[in-house]
Structure formats: C-alpha cells, structure tokens
Amino acid sequence: MSQIDLIELAPKIFYLPGAVNVGVLETPDGGALLIDSGSDKDHAKKILKACRAKNLEPRAIVNTHSHADHYGGNAFLQETCAIPAYAPIFEEAIIKYPILEPMYLYNGVRPPKTLQNKWLMGTPSGTKILNEPGFKTICDLELELIDVGGHAAQMFAVKYGNVLFATDAVFGLPTLEKHPLQFAVDIARQRESIEVIREVEAQMLLPGHGEPTTDFSEICNANLSAIERANRAVFAACQNPSTLAQILARVCSTFQISMISVSSYVLNQTAVLAHLVELEERDLVRQEILENVLVWKILS
Numbered sequence: 225m226s227q228i229d230l231i232e233l234a235p236k237i238f239y240l241p242g243a244v245n246v247g248v249l250e251t252p253d254g255g256a257l258l259i260d261s262g263s264d265k266d267h268a269k270k271i272l273k274a275c276r277a278k279n280l281e282p283r284a285i286v287n288t289h290s291h292a293d294h295y296g297g298n299a300f301l302q303e304t305c306a307i308p309a310y311a312p313i314f315e316e317a318i319i320k321y322p323i324l325e326p327m328y329l330y331n332g333v334r335p336p337k338t339l340q341n342k343w344l345m346g347t348p349s350g351t352k353i354l355n356e357p358g359f360k361t362i363c364d365l366e367l368e369l370i371d372v373g374g375h376a377a378q379m380f381a382v383k384y385g386n387v388l389f390a391t392d393a394v395f396g397l398p399t400l401e402k403h404p405l406q407f408a409v410d411i412a413r414q415r416e417s418i419e420v421i422r423e424v425e426a427q428m429l430l431p432g433h434g435e436p437t438t439d440f441s442e443i444c445n446a447n448l449s450a451i452e453r454a455n456r457a458v459f460a461a462c463q464n465p466s467t468l469a470q471i472l473a474r475v476c477s478t479f480q481i482s483m484i485s486v487s488s489y490v491l492n493q494t495a496v497l498a499h500l501v502e503l504e505e506r507d508l509v510r511q512e513i514l515e516n517v518l519v520w521k522i523l524s
C-alpha cells in the first residue's frame with residue numbers, strides 16, 4: 225500500500241489529503257482525534273498508517289455528516305483501534321443504518337441493489353450522538369462544532385485552534401469546476417452555511433474536497449456563485465410545464481453532465497429538486513398536478 229503522509233496545517237493539526245480529506249488533531253496524550261474516516265476500509269488503513277508513521281494512535285473519530293465517503297472508514301478504525309465515533313444526531317441514524325441514504329434518495333422505498341453500493345452506503349457503525357453545535361471537549365481537545373447543514377440534512381464543521389475543517393459546506397475551486405451541480409438537500413440553508421463559514425475566525429480552511437486555503441472570501445464566493453449558476457440553470461429548465469425528469473435532463477445538458485449510473489441519477493435528481501423547492505419558496509416556480517402528472521411551472 226502506498227504511503228501518504230499527513231500534512232501539517234498548524235502545530236499539532238494535520239490532514240491526510242485524498243478524494244476526501246481527513247483531519248487529524250494531536251491529542252494531549254500523543255494520540256489522534258480524526259475528523260471523518262475516509263470512504264472505506266482501504267482508505268481507513270491509509271489513515272491508520274499515516275497516523276502511526278507520526279506515532280499518533282487514533283483515539284476517536286468525529287464524523288461531520290453521513291455521506292459514505294466521510295464515515296466509510298469508521299468500522300475498520302473502530303474495530304482495529306477500539307475507539308468511539310461521534311456524529312450529529314440526525315446523521316448518526318444514517319451512519320448506524322446506511323440503507324437510509326439510498327432509501328431517501330429513492331422515494332423511501334426499499335432501494336434496488338444497484339443503489340446499495342459503497343458510494344451511497346458505508347459499512348454500518350455505532351456512533352455517539354452530538355446533540356448540539358457549540359463547544360465540545362473530545363479527547364481533551366476543545367472543538368467548536370458549527371452547524372452548516374444544507375449539503376446534508378445536518379452537518380457540523382469543526383473549528384480547532386486556527387483551523388476550520390469546513391467539510392462539505394464549501395468545495396475547493398477545482399471540485400466546483402468538475403462538478404457544476406453540487407449535491408444538496410436544502411439550498412437556502414446551504415447559502416446560509418457558507419455565510420457562517422465566511423465569518424468564522426480562523427486562519428486556515430480545509431474543505432472536505434480540495435486544497436486548504438487562507439482565503440475564506442474566495443472559496444465562499446466561488447461556492448455561492450456555483451449555487452447561483454445551478455439555481456439559474458434549474459429555473460431556466462422549467463419550460464412550462466415540465467416534470468422533474470425533464471428539468472433534470474435539461475440541467476444536465478446545460479452543464480454537459482452525463483449520468484452513467486442510477487446512483488448518479490438519483491443524486492443529481494435530489495440536487496435539482498432541492499433547487500426547485502427553493503425556487504418555489506421564493507415564488508418563482510410552482511408545482512402542480514396536471515392530468516395526474518406532477519409538473520413545475522415558472523410563475524410570471
């Protein structure tokens with residue numbers, strides 16, 4: 225297994241770069257508190273190897289939210305190191321019962337096997353519940369948990385010292401370029417969360433996907449612009465009247481997205497629906513049933 229080294233963000237604060245970044249905080253007893261656990265067992269093995277290369281034995285995990293790439297390594301790390309994991313209360317349910325994710329993406333029915341895959345479901349893991357945002361001491365480290373829902377139903381960014389682990393509240397600029405339609409479940413909250421991130425007093429920001437940055441304004445503005453771009457594309461796709469499937473297809477064609485699996489279809493469909501709900505809340509579009517077909521119309 226190739227070795228990836230921890231990168232220092234500040235004294236005793238590190239991260240392991242990857243498709244999803246994992247935060248590593250050195251605890252007073254020389255251990256490591258992990259922020260997220262990677263996507264799967266292989267990723268978790270790399271995390272453990274990188275920590276042990278610095279003589280930092282994992283002591284606990286804080287999961288920022290319940291997307292499989294952020295908690296999929298829990299089970300291996302918890303078994304191997306006998307450590308607890310913590311997650312926001314709503315997200316804890318999904319980490320414990322991962323079938324909930326493909327289920328909610330698929331109208332609540334038992335999802336087909338094509339949706340029961342590692343991208344949408346991590347290995348189940350028992351976690352302790354983080355009931356509220358705010359200050360929380362774990363492994364003798366005082367963390368500030370900041371509520372940044374919108375991308376997921378509930379999500380906590382973690383501030384420690386001068387570093388903000390922003391998780392998926394904001395994405396790095398190349399990630400935004402590559403994925404013009406970002407996954408979200410609540411667009412209004414997503415925008416609010418970005419403004420919260422902008423105001424955090426810290427020197428360094430690490431997104432869940434992308435490079436660390438000291439320029440909070442740049443990354444927040446880029447993320448807000450990407451949401452605006454997607455929002456406008458969804459609005460423009462509501463040629464009167466249109467079904468969700470038609471709107472989704474038009475948005476994908478606008479951004480030259482080609483959906484190659486049912487998993488990518490339901491993820492993009494959810495993101496488009498989140499935009500439609502937000503547009504309806506602003507009285508820009510309305511949904512109605514027309515001859516037994518649910519359609520969306522632009523309000524003029």
Ligand SMILES: [Zn+2]
Pocket residue numbers: 289291375376392
């Ligand atoms: Zn996520």
